[in-house]
Amino acid sequence: MSLELRNVGRTFNDKAAVRNISFTAQPGEIIGLLGTSGCGKSTVLRAISGLDDAYDGRIEFNGKAPGAVRNAIGFIFQEPRLMPWLTVLENVTFGLKGTRAEKESKGKTFLENVGLAGNENAYPKELSGGMAQRAAIARALVTSPEVLLLDEPFSALDAFTKMQLQDLLLDIWKTYQTTIVLVTHDIDEATYLCDRIITLRGQPGEMEREIAINEARPRTRGSGELAEYKKEILDSLDLNQPAAAEK
Numbered sequence: 001m002s003l004e005l006r007n008v009g010r011t012f013n014d015k016a017a018v019r020n021i022s023f024t025a026q027p028g029e030i031i032g033l034l035g036t037s038g039c040g041k042s043t044v045l046r047a048i049s050g051l052d053d054a055y056d057g058r059i060e061f062n063g064k065a066p067g068a069v070r071n072a073i074g075f076i077f078q079e080p081r082l083m084p085w086l087t088v089l090e091n092v093t094f095g096l097k098g099t100r101a102e103k104e105s106k107g108k109t110f111l112e113n114v115g116l117a118g119n120e121n122a123y124p125k126e127l128s129g130g131m132a133q134r135a136a137i138a139r140a141l142v143t144s145p146e147v148l149l150l151d152e153p154f155s156a157l158d159a160f161t162k163m164q165l166q167d168l169l170l171d172i173w174k175t176y177q178t179t180i181v182l183v184t185h186d187i188d189e190a191t192y193l194c195d196r197i198i199t200l201r202g203q204p205g206e207m208e209r210e211i212a213i214n215e216a217r218p219r220t221r222g223s224g225e226l227a228e229y230k231k232e233i234l235d236s237l238d239l240n241q242p243a244a245a246e247k
Contacts, residue, residue: 001072002025002026002027004060005044005048005058006058006059008055010052010054010056017040017203020207021057022207025179025181026179028173028178028179029179031182031194031198032183032190032196033181034233035199035200038203038205040203041200041205044205045149048066048181053067071143072145074141074147074149076140076149076150080124080133081136082135084125085123088123089104091135092107092110092139094139096143106142107138110138110141113138114137114138115134116131129156129161130158130164141172141176144176146178146179147178147179147180149181150181150182150183152185154186162189163221170218187233191213191230194213196213197210198210208236211233
């Protein structure tokens with residue numbers, strides 16, 4: 001599913017949080033929204049999701065407003081947000097339509113896809129942080145969304161778990177070719193995962209640059225090519241300036 005934003009902005013109590021955001025995402029493309037804290041990345045994502053409809057400008061999925069395609073959108077938050085009184089399988093299948101057997105079969109398939117087979121009857125308190133986020137990913141995917149929105153989904157995890165889940169996300173993307181919009185402040189994550197990166201800066205946040213990552217997958221973490229993209233992003237956000245001034 002394609003996505004288009006045209007001059008999107010959002011104001012809270014007469015104070016602009018973000019403005020003039022325009023970009024497109026083609027079907028199956030991974031787009032990163034990258035910037036420092038407070039530049040409006042998550043605000044843009046909430047507008048795309050339809051959770052916030054008080055924005056200015058226009059957002060369309062295949063020419064339709066977000067509300068018209070709500071069931072085609074999946075959202076993964078920073079925290080897993082699992083319901084503690086439900087098992088892992090019950091969390092993943094919550095809200096699904098169909099018979100109990102159909103829902104459980106589908107839920108087990110997606111739990112297997114994210115590496116949680118055998119944990120169907122566990123409760124959230126029994127899971128590690130990485131396992132809980134895997135369950136949240138399965139819950140977002142079980143409805144077969146055509147667009148997947150991720151709001152810094154790996155930021156609370158240790159470095160090794162984060163890398164494992166980044167690779168899991170790419171495996172899922174290869175299988176389902178879902179259009180993905182990823183909000184992150186992790187430059188290495190953005191260059192490793194994304195086809196294009198939109199950098200935002202300022203308060204209110206505005207688009208600074210659009211950077212295409214012309215590097216074939218699978219990519220090598222820490223490669224010289226990705227390091228060059230990282231430098232370009234740091235320069236666009238003026239994050240290399242303090243270091244330069246200290247030398």
